[in-house]
Structure formats: structure tokens, C-alpha cells
Amino acid sequence: MHRRRLFAFLTTTAGLAVALPATAQQAADAPAQDVASTPTQTPAANPADGDVVVTARFRNESLQQVPIAITALSGASLAERQLNNVQAITAAIPSVNFRTGASNKDRTIFIRGVGTITTSPGVEPSVSTVLDGVVLTRPGQATLDLGEVERIEVLRGPQGTLFGKNASAGVVNIVTRDPGETFAAFGELGATTDEEYRVKAGVSGPLIPGKLAALIGGLYDDFDGNTRNVVTGNDTNASRRYGVRAKLIATPTETLKLTAIGDYLNTKETVAAVYASASQIAYPSRAVTTSAPLLAALGAQGITPSPTNRANATDIDTDVRDENYGGSLTAELGLGDYQVTSITAWRQWLNHQRQDYDGLTGLSTAFPQGLDDGTVNSKQFSQELRLTSPRGGLIDYVVGAYYLRGETDERYQRTLTTLTAGAPLTTVGVANYGITSHNYALFGEANVNFSAAFRAIAGYRSTWDTLDFYHVRTSSNDPTNSGAAALDRPAIRAYHNASGSTDRRGDSYRLGLQLDLGARAQTYFTYSRGYKGPAYNVYFNMRSLNATTLLDELPLSPETSDSFEIGLKGSTADRALSYSLAAYTTTFDGYQANFNDVVNGAQVTRLINAGSVRSRGVEADVTLRPTAGLTVDLSGAFTDATVRDFLCPPGAPTSCNINGQPLPFAPRVKLYENAAYRFALSDSLSMELQSDVSFSSKTQYSLNQTPSTIQPAYAIWNASVALIRPGDGWQLRAYVKNITDQSYASFLANGSFAGTVRFVPRDDRRYAGLLLRKDF
Template sequence: MAALAPAHAQETNGTPAAQDNGEIVVTARFRTESLTDVPIAITALKGDTLAAQNLNTLQDIAQTVPTLDFRAGSSNKDRSTFIRGIGTITTSPGVEPSVATVIDGVVLARPGQSTLDLLDIERVEILRGPQGTLFGKNASAGVINIVSKEPARQLGFNAQLGIYEGGEYRVRLGASGPIGDDWGFAVTGLLGGFKGNVRNVTTGDWVNGYDRQGGRAKLVYRPADNLKFTLAGDYVFTYENVPTGVFVSTSRVAYPSGTVTPNADLAAILAASGIVPGANNTRVAPSFDADVRDKNYGGSFTAEIGIGDHTLTSITAYRGWKNRQHQDWDSVGPLTAATARGEDIGKVDSDQFSQELRLTSPKGKLIDYVVGLYYFHTVARERYQRGVTRLVAGTPVFDLGVANYRTDLDNYSVFGEANINFTPRFRAILGGRLIHDDLAYEHARVATTATGVAGIRPSYSSSGDTNRTDFSLRAGLQYDLSDRLNLYATYSRGYKGPAYNVFFNMQAFDVNPLAPETSNSFEAGLKGSSGNGAVTYSLAAYLTKFQGFQANFQDTYLGTLVTRLINAGDVSSRGVEGDITLRPVQNLRLSGAFAYNDAHIDQFLCPASAGGACANVDGQPLPFAPKWKFHVDGSYRVPVTDTLGIDLQSDFSWKDDTQYSITQTPDTVQPAYGIWNASIGLVSDAGKGWEIRALIKNIANQHYSPAIGYGAVAGVSRFVPRDNSRYVGINANLNF
């Protein structure tokens, strides 16, 4: 294990993530470097190849990357990503994610912002382990670094069309090229939709679908070789009608006793609607279709100025996020004495501003470095309304709760990371970030109930603020055994700042701030390739221990499920990762990647407000942390003419049993499953090139769920993925 923790360069469909003279290149350390030179565990994926395989979001990508996982939800507000089994599950605006998402150098404030469409990107880099030294404080588990495309050197146009079984389509049009000698531009527009693969038997509509429109534009000005100015902007609007009540079971199974508690009322309601709960149920019966509207947008100005042989980079950015939700709280239609009927209306308005200034030295001297200053400000305003109707002595009684709350965060930091080159082959790595956070919140709830009813607590208001100064750290050694073989070992300290559990049903014991989440991580890595690139490989081992882990804890209030954010205690993640890519003959490429990850709870701290009603979960797995996961793929180009070929591609992903709840309930476990996909494409290299590709997803028709949880009122429900069942489609890509 003395030589493990790779820069893992995953490729898809025979095309590397990014290339420069045959080398895969990344910008994981704010400079363009060969992936084999970077002492960080990285997965790099090419944007065009992801689009060709209908992988357009982080949820899609998570299936193909063994160390990445994704939690589905009823809207972007409820979704999040995990790296090596570590992530943040919460809807509170007073907490940041453990996995940071960065778009062209701009960190996104909320987990929900990171689930946007991957529109017109050059590549996605997934950096594993604490990355707070260079990428900011909310990167205690890792970073997803999204890099958009630069303007092309020659004027060109691109048209992509995808049509898929089940009423799904995707149209993308783009143009890119120079404007005179000093200017360049790139602009892309997107239109897509999916009618859904779940049936609402009450309304008769297909749901679990989406409509999406958006665009991205970039303008680059290069008045001199050492000057570059970039103005970039993007906007994506998404409408979704994802249901929350796709029931797996009307009973619940307790942990650790295994006691089964049935709900006869829910069972009767579903039976009357003709719904049979089960692991592949795709029918729901809410009173109305869910309606979620999401706007994700922003702009940035980047200046890169050469000062001698150094580069000064300034990134000034603003991002906005607006989320509107209208959902059926109880997930069923009828009002009965045992089951109340509820309606939720939510609104999120989030704005952020950031300014980064950094200085990058040239490579090749005794010390090369990146140093910088960073400022980040975000304001999140939310309004959540819940109306609940109950039958009391046969008479309907209506109660309403409305909460308005907001959080304000200011983050200041100074950072740097350096290589100390003892020899051309042997170097030390040393970096750190000094961080100061100011966090404040306000909360006010008005309710018509004085004692509380199912799903609504009484009127309540509070406010508070906290601040913290802390640090991230990275240190290590790196040795190049040869030009094509790299060995390194590192230690990192991760940090995620204090938090508040601010949400609709906030209570008096939520006013105390959560302590920061910190981690200590040890990695060692080996990666290399043959001289002609016929074989590339990497192997990794890591051990990360987290203190003050910020996690959601499930509780009940008047028979209703309530979740709240707590410092859950100590957890750890340890494992081995590896990958290999083979090109044994011309036009044939085979690759595979695997991850063994033991992410579990070391010591769970039961919150005092639970009254000691916590089961002992020490030693149990963390949510969304399968122990084993692997992905294999292969492609072969059959030449037809000098410029025309037939491209054959297939891939298979396998995922171990996965627990989706920190409370370890047996009925929230997704059994192991595998997904097999394939495609065949006709590819032309003549002119600027074109491609027509037919694909088939989930060939074996393997049903699964990316998230299983308890319903708000009763039962166990699941979210249904796009590829829950086999489907086919065609992608066309034309460059001219």
C-alpha cells in the first residue's frame, strides 16, 4: 500500500478527457498539466463523449465513475453528490456541501446548484479527497471541476440532436470561432425534454419528466500573448414533475429489531387506486402533479495577465439560483381519519458573489507555486408553506404554516500551494488555506396551530450568528520513477465551516450552530503509462477520518417524519481504487475502473433532543457508500474508408448493496445491480466531421433506484431513474 492514490483518468468511448500531444491534460492545480504529473486522485471525462452517450448531468455520470455517487430528490434543492462515500444531505440553506462544484473557477454555494445540465463543456474533473487548499473550504470530501469549452481557432458550427424512446429529446446548437485577430467567441443553446416514466393514476398524466432550456456564451479577448480576458455567462431553466410517493412498501422495518410496522390505511388507499407497492413500482396517486421550476444562471469575468514569467489571474463572478416547488406532502389523494392531506409550496432565492485573485509562478525552478486571496458572499432566502387538512370527528380541519428564513455567509481566505523541486524527479508538496467565516440566519414561522399538528409546528422565530477562523492543509512527497511513472504520498486536512439547521420546522434546539466538519486524509498513489500510450494505469489507497460530520438525522413529530442537521460524530472512509486502459491494437480500446470503499460510522452522537431514542449505528455504513463499484467499457473502430468508420462501443457498471439512510433501516437498502449499455456509430472524419450513433441503455432491463426513503406520512418510497427500464435512442452530431 506504499504507492497508491492515483490521478485516475477515465475515458469513455475511446476519446480521452482532454489531450495535448497525446497526453491527457487537466487544470486541477490552476495550471495546465499532464494528468500523470498531478499528485491528486482525479477522474477526467470528456464533455462531447458524455453527450454522445446521453450522460448530461452529474447523476448520469455517477453511474460510470466508481468513486462518485449521487442522491436523487424531488427537485435540485434535495439532491447532492458524494465522493468516497462522503457528502452532505440537507435542505438547510445554512450549510455547504462536503463536495464542492466549480464551474470555470467559480465555486457554487449550494448542493442544488451543482445538478445543472452539463451544457457545452470541455471536460469534467472529479478530484477525490480533501481539496480545500486551492478550491475553497467546502471541499472536505472532494471537488467536481467543470471546464467549459474555449472558442475554436476557426469559425465552426455544431448541431446535435438526440431522440430517445419514451418521449425524450435533446437539441443543442452552437457556434464558435475568431472575431478578427484578437477576439474569439463560443455560444451554445439547448432545448430538451422527457415526458416521464411514472404514471399518476389520479390525473392520468405521465410524470417524472422534465423540460429544459438554456444557453452558454463565452467571449475571449487576447490583445497580446501575455494578456487574456474572458467574459462568460450561462442560464438553464428546468421544469420537473418528479413525484415523491412512488411506494416500495406500505410498512416500515425498524433497526436493529427488524420489527415490521404496517400501515393499513396507506395500503387501502393504494389498493383502491390499483397501485401495487414494490421495488419496480412506477405508479403514484397524489392529488396533483408535482411542479418544480428551477433557474440556474451566472456570469464571470476572468483576467489573465502575464507579469514577467508569472501569471496574475482575477475571477469576478456572480451566480443566482431560483427554485420554486409545489408538491403533494402526503403523496396520496384521499383524506381519511388516519391520513391527513397536505400541500407544500416552497421558494428559494440564492445569490452569490465571489472574487478570487491568484499568482502562478512558472514551473522548472526550485520552487513553483500558486498563491492567492479569495472572498465569497452569499445570501439565501427561502419561503416554505405547508397546508394540512385533517379529519377531526368526521369534520375537515385545515391548518397552515408559513416560514420565511434566510442565511448570510461571508468567507475570506488566503491560500497557496507550492512544489519544492529537490531534483527534476523528486519534490515536496506543501500548501494551506487560512479561512474566516461569518454566518448569520433569521427564521420566522407563523402557524394557525398553537400546539402543533402533523407536519406543522407552532409559530416560532429566532436569529443568530457565528464566526470561525480555521485552516486547510496539504503536504506530501512525489517521485517520478521515470518519465511515464509517478509515485506520491500526501496528507491533507479538510475543513467545512460552521452551519445552522434552518428549515421550515425549525425548533428552539436548532438555534445553536453546528461545529465545523474537519478531516484528516492520507493517500498514496502510483500511476503510469507505456511510452506509446498502449497501456495506462493507476492504483490508489486512502484513509480519511472526519470529525464533527454534518449529517441529517431522522426523527418523528406527531407521527410525521422530521429530519434535521446535526454534528453526527466521527466517520471514516478508507479504500483502494484502480483503473487501467489498454490499446492492444489500432482502433481497439479497453478500460476498467474499480473502487473498494469502506465508509462507515465510527462513533455516532445521538442528539439530546432525540431523548436517547437513537439505535446504535456505530460501525455501520454511511449513506450512499457502496463497498464495491466498478465500470468497464470498450470500443472498436471498423474502418470503411479512409474517412469513414463504424464505431462499436459497450460498457457495464456494477454497484454493491447501498444503504440510503444513516439510521440503517433495512427497507432503505438498494440491492446490488449492474447496468449494461451499448452503442453503434457511423463516424466521418471528412471535413469537420459528423457522427450518427444508435444507443441502447440498460440492455438487461435491470430496475433500481438512486434513492429510497421514508415517506413524509407513511410507507417507504423510491425515486425512479431515467434508465429504470431499457430504452433506445439516436444521437446525431454534425460539425460544419
């Protein structure tokens, strides 16, 4: 039935494309650009027509003038290539990687090999995700569907001066589309051969001409999945999303602009890990442990673990329900040549997950049977106030103040059944825990313009943090709440009750020099000091705080970084060549990281100050336009991200000697190429041929350096062909993803009790699709 619906959809849309009315068009439009490069502007100048404008420093600037390693992806390009979330854009930006997981709360972004892996609500990510000027405090909030966006800006390296304490590795800045001054609408339909159906639509225009304009858009996306649970008979790795976003812009006076934004996204997912191997390889001995019981359990279900396996056998399908919503009000007031900006925002994130803890079906003497059920309720309120000076004088600047209150409450329950003396024994463990945080900051950044071509950069942010946590754990095996360690069960610990608080102050700053090399090139050198505040390791199975066990509830010290970066940006006069080059070295001290451990035969993690790590490398973005209609984008990153001095936590095995080893999610080489050629078939019809290739060298997915969690090098090749009617806004695009049918893992990890599991990415195998869009 799905195939019949897909065939009907494809034939209908093809017929619509053929039947489109003709309108005159002298020449084909240029293809959408992916990695934007624009001529240099002096500090006093406004970006020229056709330049890509970014807001990386809280003012509109030409991308090529900003002294930061930054990539901008247009919303049109993202939609055409079906890059619909932050995880998908990692292929197009070599310095960015993404850690997936069964639930949104387990996912996070990495830039230049640095990110924060944790399920604890007591720590913020190292990469900040900003949505229309609002910082998202939890990593899971960043997994939203992008919807209709104007562009995404990815700022690499510490950005704490302007973006705050959770930007020590970089920023993903999402800018959504504004309503236009005339009435407009858009509609988008998509379908794939592996049964993904996507609908996106919206309307925009003035409600009161010159005074009030609005845009409202919605989306629905349903993916059937690309793995299968042989026990339930259901496809897994599936998702269903629907959401809406509304933006209202009012200009009651010539000097006042008000922007109100509200958005809601509802997600259901069945993301499940599958067994890639029945073995685990130890570090550093490389001893291989193969589990015969695991092989037998999988074999009984007809599953052979392998790097291409797409089947699992669990009692239930992983079920994650997620709601992500909020609203903001931005006021921009002109005071002569100065501008005051206020951003008031509130957001809430609700997450409910049900997972098969043991990853198998049935109960045996070798493996227990477990079911996890957890909820997250995270709320945040923020207020930002900024003053922006005019440009062109000796000094231009942005100064401001920031306040954030975040509150996260979680409940996690694990039901575990084991065979004891031949009889099943069921234990239920429940943990209620949470965090309340307050963040206050004063910040500013300035250019000192020694001349029209030469300037100094100086920025500073002072941050105050207060952090409170609570944690109450109960176990049915400890009915009197004695807390005795003898009552611990595998993966379920006895009663525990704790709370605590900490407060710290820290500094972020940036110093640099920038020199314009003529009208269309510039070079810069910057030193940045990054700061990420204190943290608590608060999660379901954390260890107790007493004299005989590890001190998991002591607050983690802040994470700091020192970064040096030199860059060169520019373009030729006719923009046939645009380029951006950067070289950097960044050292992180007090690095906040998860370290895997085994307690009573079960995998657990500890969030620790892991010591010192370093990321250094070279990045390049080059755009070629050798002839009309042809654009070639080339991007590459060489990243040497390694552990300098790892601090083994108390009680850890000697195998935690990982000095000199690579950081997880940090391939040494990533490359990306995209070529698009648009040409006219007639006065009213154009065609675009597009092809892109991404390459990643081998990637270690575990800080523990286990050889079984290394993904070998791989390359993915995609291509598309589109028929475009520029005059009346129609576009029909056919595409193929993963043409060579290359299988790979987006994440590898040790299984709960044995073996190695892999998470299967969306493009783990070849599929094709059609996309039809109409702009009215």
C-alpha cells in the first residue's frame, strides 16, 4: 500500500511539473550557494547587494568581513538537499559532528572534536545552539526539525564573549525566515522510496501595511524506519514529527521594531541500536571477549551481528515522545545612531522515553531482562539586553547584560528481572533528580578602528553561576531505605538521598587584530578564552557520596579553554573564486566528559573533570564559479583532537591511561564537495544538476578508546536533478542519497552487558526521493 501511494504521488507531481504554465525568463537563476563567501566590507560599510549577511557579532555584517571561522548554509539549499535537522548538516560542514542516541537527551553536537557527552541535566553542552537569538540550554532541544529557516550559521571555536558559557567549542546559530512585505505562500511535498513523507507549508505577508506583518508555517514528516525489530515485527529507527512556527513583526514607529515568535514541535521516535558484533575489544590490551550467550540469543531470532546488521530483537520497541516549544519577544529601539535590543524568552522541553535496557528478548541465566522508563521536564527563562553603537568611528561596540534561569526535573525507572536460584527476581529502581541553575553575565565586544583597513578586536564576558541539585533514589530491593551496598542489584542501586549547591564566577574574552587586504580580502588573528561553568553529575545510576565509594556528587570545576586562530578570507572581483582559510589550536582544561565504567557487570558512566585536551587543525572553504550557472563548493577540515593529560577518577581501571589518544567524534580528515550547474532549457524552464560527496576518516566514538567502537573511513555520494520554473516559483527535484549503498554507523558503543551495538543513520543505505515546491 505504501508503494502504491508513493507511485501515485510521483506520477501526480511529475504530471504537475509538465503541465506548468510558461512564463518568460531570459536566463536561468544561479544555483543556491551552500558555503557562502562575500567580498570584504570596511567597518563603516554596509554589506553590498548579493552578499551573505550574518549576525555572528549581533549586527548585520558580510560573512567575509567577520573575523571568525564561520560557515553559513542557506535555508533554500538545506531544503533542496533535505538536510532537515542539525545532525544532517554535519556532512556539509567538515568540522562539525554529531553524537546520536536512542533518545534526544543522549544527543549532542561536536565542533572541532569537542562536545559534551552526558545524560546529566547538571551540565550544559560545549556547543551552543541559538534559535532566533535564544540560547537552548539542553542538548536535546537542539535536535529539532529546522522547518523554514533563512540560514544556519556555524561559528567554530570559543564564542563565549557574546554567546555565553555554553559556547566554549562553538555556536550553531539558527535564523528563521521573516515575513515579507507582500503576501506570499509556499508549499513543499516530499516522498522517498524507503517511505518518508514530508509536507511543509506556510503563508506570509502584511496584516497592516508598513506596520504589522506575519508568517506562519507548519510541517509534517513521517519516516517508516530503516531497521526492524524481529520480535514485535515493526520497523524501527522511525520518526514522526509535526510542528508549527509563527512570527509577528510590528513596527509601530520608525525607530521601534517588535518581533514575537512562537513555535511548537512534537516528535515520536523509535531509534534503536542493533548489534554490530558479539565481541568487545579491550583497551589497551586489545583482548577480544566474544559472548557465546549473546550469539546464541541473537541466532535464535535469526540475527547475525555485523557492521551492516539492521535488525534487533527486543521485547518492546524503543519509544521516545518529545515536545519542544517556546516563545520570545525581541524589541529593537533606535536611539539616534545607536540601537537597544531586548530579547525575552521562555522555553519548555518535555521528553518521555521507554527503552529495552538489556537489548534482547526473554530472560536467561546469562542476561537479565530490563525495561527503562524516563521523563524529562526542562524549563528556561532568559532575558538579554544589548546596546549597539554606530559603525565607522574610532570605536564601535556591542555591550549587554544577560540572565537565565533553568530548571530540569527528571524521573527514571528501571525494572530488572534476573534468574536467581532458577526463579525470576524482579527489582524496581526509581530515581527522581533535578537541577536549578541561575546564570548572570555582563559582556561586550568592540572594534578599535586604527584606519579603514586595520582594527583591533577586544571582547569580555563576566559570568556568575549558581547551581543546585537534588537526587532521591529508591529500590524495591531496599524496602527500608537503608542504603546498604549489599542490597544493590545489577544496574539498580539501593536507596540514596542527596542534594547540594555550588556557585562560581568566570571570565571569557577575545583579543585580536584584523587587516583588510584591499577591497576583497582580509586576514585576522585572535586569541579567545572560553569558559563553561560548574556542573553536577546527576543521573539514575550515580554512585553514592560516602567514604567507601566514589564522590560522584561533588561539583565539577568549570571548563576553560585557550584558543589561537589565524584566518584569511576573500574573493576575486567577479566572485569567480571565494575562499576562507583558518588554522587554530585550542587547549581545554578541566574538560568535562563522560567516562564509562562497569559496576556489578553493568555499564555506567561518570561525568568528571577529565583533565586537559587539545584540538588543533586547519580548515578551508572554497567556492568556484568558473562559468555562469556553475558553482562548486569545496570544504575540508584536518582536526587533531587528542587527550593531553587524562585524570583517572578514583577506582577507575588502569586502562584509563589514554594520553595522546583521539577525542571521540573527531575524525582527523573530513571533506565535502558540492557541485551544482543550473542552465536554461527554454525561456521559462531551467534544469539543475547537483552532486555532493562527503568523506570521513576513521572515527573513535568512545573516550575509553576501545578498538571495537571505531568507525572505519567511509564516503557518501548524493546527487539530484531538478526542473525549475523561476518565473512562477515551481521546482521539482529528484534525488538519490548514498548512491554507492555505503553502510556505516553514526555511533558505536558497548552493549549493556556484552557485544558492540551500532546506531544506524538515515542514509545507511541507498534511497531515492522526489521533492516538489511551489512559492506563490
